[in-house]
Structure formats: structure tokens, C-alpha cells
Amino acid sequence: MTLTERLSMSELWQQFFFHLRAKRRSKATLTYYGCTQRIFGRFLVSAGLPQEARALTTAHLRAFMRSLEAGGLAPGGVHGHARAIRALFNWAHREELLAANPVQRLELPTLARVRLPTVNVELTKRLLAVSKTQGQPLRDAAMILTLFDTGVRVQELASLRTEDLLFERGLVRVMGKGHKERFVPIGGRAMQAVSAYLRRERAAAHAGVQHVFLGRGGLGLTKSGVTLRLLRLGECLELPRSACSPHTFRRGFAVEFLRNGGDVFTLQQIMGHANLEMTRRYVTFLDDDLKAAHLRFSPADRL
Structure with missing residues (x-):
């Protein structure tokens, strides 16, 4: 088994954070991805799902999003975590850390277009x-x-x-x-x-x-x-x-x-x-x- 096949989600996140810091992403951006890392990690453990990155499928990621909705998270919050997961796996696939990309067929939840206030x-x-x-x-x-x-x-x-x-x-x-x-x-x-x-x-x-x-x-x-x-x-x-x-x-x-x-x-x-x-x-x-x-x-x- 190659190193990429044994790559755990924890190790994948760690390499992703190295990439973000190299790109000089802001502290707020790192905090955003860190929040998704913790919540997604807890979901994998509670659901008894694999910890290896290559073993995760689109169905697993959809189950994660359903669990967020069932937990009462607002649609905007679910959408935010889904974007973070997409960014992680798209990056890993581009870097050839993963042979298959499980987010390729992952649909983002539809958000209502709410008019936000403006100062006039x-x-x-x-x-x-x-x-x-x-x-x-x-x-x-x-x-x-x-x-x-x-x-x-x-x-x-x-x-x-x-x-x-x-x-x-x-x-x-x-x-x-x-x-x-x-x-x-x-x-x-x-x-x-x-x-x-x-x-x-x-x-x-x-x-x-x-x-x-x-x-x-x-x-x-x-x-x-x-x-x-x-x-x-x-x-x-x-x-x-x-x-x-x-x-x-x-x-x-x-x-x-x-x-x-x-x-x-x-x-x-x-x-x-x-x-x-x-x-x-x-x-x-x-x-x-x-x-x-x-x-x-x-x-x-x-x-």
C-alpha cells in the first residue's frame, strides 16, 4: 500500500493547512476550515466511517451534510461546511494525493437568495x-x-x-x-x-x-x-x-x-x-x- 493509500483524513487536513499557509491565507480562513475539520472528524467517528481519505465516497459526504441538517444547522451553515469539504478534496485531487475525487458529484445545497441590508x-x-x-x-x-x-x-x-x-x-x-x-x-x-x-x-x-x-x-x-x-x-x-x-x-x-x-x-x-x-x-x-x-x-x- 502506497503512502497516499494510507493517507488519513487527519494527515490530509494537515497537508491542506500547509498549502493554505503557503498561500498566505488569512487567520479567518484557517479558522473556517478548522471548524469543518473538527465537525467532519467527529462525524466520521460517530458514524463508524473509514478514517482513510481514499476510502471516503460521495455517499459518505452526502451523509455528513444530512447529519448537519438533522442537527438543526441552518442552510447557510451546511453550505459553508460543504464548500470547505469541496475545497479540501478538489485540492487533494489536483495534487494527486487522491486518485478519485468524491466531491465531483457532490451537490451543494440550494440557498434562498435573501436580500441583505445596505447602508444608503x-x-x-x-x-x-x-x-x-x-x-x-x-x-x-x-x-x-x-x-x-x-x-x-x-x-x-x-x-x-x-x-x-x-x-x-x-x-x-x-x-x-x-x-x-x-x-x-x-x-x-x-x-x-x-x-x-x-x-x-x-x-x-x-x-x-x-x-x-x-x-x-x-x-x-x-x-x-x-x-x-x-x-x-x-x-x-x-x-x-x-x-x-x-x-x-x-x-x-x-x-x-x-x-x-x-x-x-x-x-x-x-x-x-x-x-x-x-x-x-x-x-x-x-x-x-x-x-x-x-x-x-x-x-x-x-x-
Whole structure:
């Protein structure tokens, strides 16, 4: 029996994690796959299934997904674990660690297309107004406008350093997923808000602190720190948590960019999407614009 034939699931996961680290995948990505590894491992033991990777079949993987559904996991959670399993076995097959690929015929569960909330212009104005009542009003206003005007991810915002503010060029430099650097345009109002915060309110704990957005202690805000500030501002307006999360700003930027005449190809570059299909999803948010276009070009009305 060859080494690949004796390869256990534990060893296969270990090699997959080596691959992910070599590709410099984020800590969140590693945590995501680690969660599936633990749950899938417990399933194999409880179901008395083989521990050798080559012995697992499509039927075994379908049984795993059914067990998740029977355990009450939401469809989105089942879909997430299924994607992780697909990524693992597709990689193993490409690397010739497995002769057969059990996920080749594994269907992902169908997810309902639920419209997620977005931040719009009116809500942004309300958040800016309430930020004036907070302990660090200039910082909060600068964060709100930067998120809404650039569409950066929350981790990208939290990681911004003063050297990344290329305001003379109207850009900010961000480090995206996979440690991919990109330059994102930023408008005049957002730049003014950030500049006012830097001049009048930002107080670093020491000279070595280079992060743009700081907490009360003078150290850089973390990803969770930014999220908490946005949620607190939303609570002041009695908004649900889902209405003021960092990603609602990202979605809001994309929708407003398209609504104001931007094209999906430019939007893809700004948002740092790996493929255009990810960007095209935001077109579905333009219901009012599609209705207006139909009013102008309705075939029946033109009879």
C-alpha cells in the first residue's frame, strides 16, 4: 500500500493547512476550515466511517451534510461546511494525493437568495448626525465616511496606517485578502473628515502607533472594535444589528457606485474581488433603478 493509500483524513487536513499557509491565507480562513475539520472528524467517528481519505465516497459526504441538517444547522451553515469539504478534496485531487475525487458529484445545497441590508445615503446622514453626540465624534464620522465612500472591508479599515493615506493622489492603500495590495479612490468629503480627525482628535499612545483609527487608549482599533462602534451608533438610532454592520457599508458603497453610473469592471477593482461574478451580485440591489428603466423602455407601454 502506497503512502497516499494510507493517507488519513487527519494527515490530509494537515497537508491542506500547509498549502493554505503557503498561500498566505488569512487567520479567518484557517479558522473556517478548522471548524469543518473538527465537525467532519467527529462525524466520521460517530458514524463508524473509514478514517482513510481514499476510502471516503460521495455517499459518505452526502451523509455528513444530512447529519448537519438533522442537527438543526441552518442552510447557510451546511453550505459553508460543504464548500470547505469541496475545497479540501478538489485540492487533494489536483495534487494527486487522491486518485478519485468524491466531491465531483457532490451537490451543494440550494440557498434562498435573501436580500441583505445596505447602508444608503439617508442612513449615512443619520449616522453622521448621531456620531456628533459620541465621545470621539471626529473619529466616528471619519470611519463612517471612509467605509461608505471606499467600500473597504472592516479589516482593511482597521489596518489602515497613516502612511497609507495618499490624499495628494486621492487614494488609500489597503492590504486585502491574500495579502493583495490595492489602491482605492477616496472622495473629498471623506478625506476632509479623516484629516480633521488626524489633526484635532487622534491621540496615539506613543510614537510607534501608526494606525489611523484609534481607541480611547490610543492604540489601533481592531476589527471587532470598529464593528462595535458601528453597532453602538446604530443602537442610538434604534436600528437592528444587521442594519449597521461593517459589510452593510460595503454593500451600500457598491450599490451607490453602480447607481451613480459606475461600471462593474471598475467596481471589481475597487472592491478587490477575485472575479467579476462576485461583483455582479450587487446589480440585484438596484430594484428602483430597474423599475425606472422599465418605465422608460416598457415594450407594452410603447405599443
